[in-house]
Amino acid sequence: MLRAVGLVKSYRAPSGAPIRVLGGVDLTVKAGEIVVVTGPSGSGKSTLLNVLGLLEAGDGGDVWYQDDRVTALGRTARSRARGGYVGFLFQSFLLLPSLTALENVLLAARYVGRSGPATRQRALDLLAEVGVADRRDHFPPQLSGGEQQRVAFCRAVLNDPPLLLADEPTGSLDDANGAVILAALRGRARAGAAVVVVSHRPEAAVGATTVYRLRDGALESSWPHE
Amino acid sequence: MLRGYLFTVLGIAIGVAGLVSLGAMSERIVRFIDGGDRFVLGQISVAGRGMGMGAGFTAGGLLPASAVAAIAAVPGVAGVQPQVMLPLNPSTSQFMTLTQELVLGFDLSVPMPNRHYRSLPVRAGRFLREGDRRVAVLGAAFAASRGLGVGSRLTLEGESYEVVGVLDRMLTAPDRFVMVPIADARAQWVAKDALLRTVLASGAMPLTASDLNTGAAVGWRDGEDPDAVALRIRERVPGVNVQLPSELSQLLRSSTAFFSALLAGIGVLAFVIGGLSLANTVAAAVFERIRDFGVKRALGATDLQLGREVLAEALAVTLVGGLAGIALALSLGSFIDAFVAGGNQQLFHFSPRLLGGALAFSVLLGTAAAAYATARVVSVSPAEAIRRAS
Ligand SMILES: Nc1ncnc2c1ncn2[C@@H]1O[C@H](COP(=O)(O)OP(=O)(O)OP(=O)(O)O)[C@@H](O)[C@H]1O
Ligand SMILES: [Mg+2]
DSSP states (O other): OOEEEEEEEEOOOOOOEEEEEEEEEEEETTTTEEEEOOOOTTHHHHHHHHTTTSSSSEEEEEEEEEEEGGGGGHHHHHHHHHHHEEEEEEEEOOTTTTSSSSHHHHHHHHHHTOOOOHHHHHHHHHHHTTTGGGTOOOGGGGHHHHHHHHHHHHHHHHHHTSSSEEEEETTTHHHHHHHHHHHHHHHHHHHHHHHEESOOOGGTTTTTSEEEEEEEEEEEEEOOOO | OOTTTTTHOOOHHHHHHHHHHHHHHHHHHHHHHHHHHHHHSSEEEEEEEEOOOOOSSTTTOOOOOHHHHHTSSSSEEEEEEEEEESSGGGTTTTTOOTOEHHHHHOOOOOOOOOOSSOOOOOOEOOOOOOTTOOOEEEEHHHHHHHHHOOOOOEEEEEEEEEEEEOOOOOOOGGGGEEEHHHHHHHHHHHHOOOOHHHHHHHHHSOOOGGGGEEEEEEETTTTTTTTHHHHHHHHHSTTTEEEEEHHHHHHHHHHHHHHHHHHHHHHHHHHHHHHHHHHHHHHHHHHHHHHHHHHHHHOOOHHHHHHHHHHHHHHHHHHHHHHHHHHHHHHHHHHHHHHGGOOOOOOOOOHHHHHHHHHHHHHHHHHHHHHHHHHHHHSSHHHHHHHHHO
């Protein structure tokens, strides 16, 4: 489902000197697989996920979603590819504070041209599945962190994307809430999605197809672990 | 849709309120000057030239019945209406100030010759009629300042007058007039002017009541050039002061030119300052949401979709803010008009063109600022947009 070849990315330090973060990363994730990426802070995990999800352009290399070479697409087509292929989950949830829980979930449908009672029903079903149906009219500041991440999960999967990218999805949650989110991600993989999870947590690796460690700008396999 | 935009709407409202209230002060004076201009261009104004009596406060002198008849006989003249104009308070007689209160007596046997003011707009009661005595019609500002209405009584030179009509607010000179039948104005003149009484008592000049005019409004026949008719009167009727409408208008324009320029400057400043404040508020509201834009782009929003969304919101926000600003300016203006200067000055004129223009300006500028800010915000990558705000 997802294939990346030779991804390169450097940032400029304030001094102007280049900082190489990704030094030619290759990665393949098939439908139904869960890939976990670990690595020390600052090793470039978020950068990798952003380049894979077209949230940021790399300096070199290519990314394919199924047979689409999405790194070759223009601006608008890349936006459409994000909307059509990818669901994102972030450590800080990134719900829009001016929208209710339900509206936040439905936002994912807005830009891919879906609406109507069927979409709304699916959003309500998803909220019920993760146990926050009774919070649907709450605004994000009125929700706990665990509740917010459940809502964010519903938003990420509303369109049933074939690829899920999660950047420290449990980083702001307690163990119980973290377990709920990780279980939900495994559920999506079982349903056929390709899932990439960046996480420090050992629990994240449970049930993973592959675990990589990002070090010095490259992925090294750390599976089987110890 | 407007959820979370309260402060933006308030910011816009304040900018628009400032713009509209400054603009309304400017409009007020423009209306005054334009009204005066229309008046002087609608008639030929003739005044008596000194009749050798040095004339008390009627510096222009007397326009006797013989002169009125001579003017009426000049080719091209369509009507001559004798008038008596007296300052209500003689101590200000030498100055035609913008806010001077005047008593104006009309000879109602002659139709109003002024082409732009064939009649004056009556808000309550009626205008003067031929044969009326001891009745008065009041300008709106005069009536308001004295708390007078139709049926009230008013004492002028020791005589009691019944108020039979009050004019609409015209935002120009007649707002401060007391209009009476010419016979009453003549009686007031005699009562006010000691010199005139002496002349009348001495019999030095054979004067009858119909000679007691301070001036006349003169109309012209259709198709005549008013300036040419005025020059003809000047040529053929000796001893009168004839004003050319175009010259008088010119005089009025040049004497108010500084004022007009000042007000134009205030208006421009109001638009620049109000506009900048509005554009800044709208742009700040967009920049503040940079993270939301990043999230929406992650969800697949294209630039076009985001642009449409922002424009719709900017339109709604500036429209609501603009309307609130107008409402704020209107209430501020009427509050100031009611409590400043004892309630008998109108400092603001909220003309439809000002309100419409201010609203259109706000909406245009607001959407332009939003479009600019959106272009800036989507120029960074979604990842950067999400990072920047946290
Ligand atoms: N916009 C940027 N400009 C300059 N340097 C950046 C920028 N974004 C990230 N970096 C640098 O790139 C490196 C990788 O950052 P990244 O956020 O990908 O790390 P990470 O592995 O996700 O770390 P963490 O586990 O702390 O989230 C860091 O050293 C960071 O300082
Ligand atoms: Mg990170």
